[in-house]
Amino acid sequence: xxxxxxxxxxxxxxxxxxxxxxxxxxxxxxxxxxxxxxxxxxxxxxxxxxxxxxxxxxxxxxxxxxxxxxxxxxxxxxxxxxxxxxxxxxx
Numbered sequence: 001x002x003x004x005x006x007x008x009x010x011x012x013x014x015x016x017x018x019x020x021x022x023x024x025x026x027x028x029x030x031x032x033x034x035x036x037x038x039x040x041x042x043x044x045x046x047x048x049x050x051x052x053x054x055x056x057x058x059x060x061x062x063x064x065x066x067x068x069x070x071x072x073x074x075x076x077x078x079x080x081x082x083x084x085x086x087x088x089x090x091x
Contacts (some may be wrong), residue, residue: 001048019051026055035062037082039075042068 004044006018029036038052040063049065061082064075 001043001045020057022051030057035082035086037062037079039066039072040065041072 002015003011004018005015006021007013008017008020010030016065025057026036035057036055040049040052043049043052043065053059053063053065061078064071064078066072066075
């Protein structure tokens with residue numbers, strides 16, 4: 001969740017600009033073919049959850065909203081499996 005101000009055009013520095021920066025970073029990363037995965041841990045702000053979900057390359061497999069319980073290990077296990085499935089070894 002964006003809690004710190006960030007810089008934007010014309011020296012604007014506020015939290016909303018930080019949120020815009022995140023959206024821009026996500027868009028640029030995905031445009032370059034980078035897989036983006038996000039974990040929302042103990043976040044109860046619907047706008048932040050939506051922003052993180054939209055940031056991911058594939059919200060169905062790359063977004064984890066795990067609340068405040070102990071499901072973080074399962075999220076990282078799923079992420080590991082996704083990474084391992086992309087590894088190709090050849091001669």
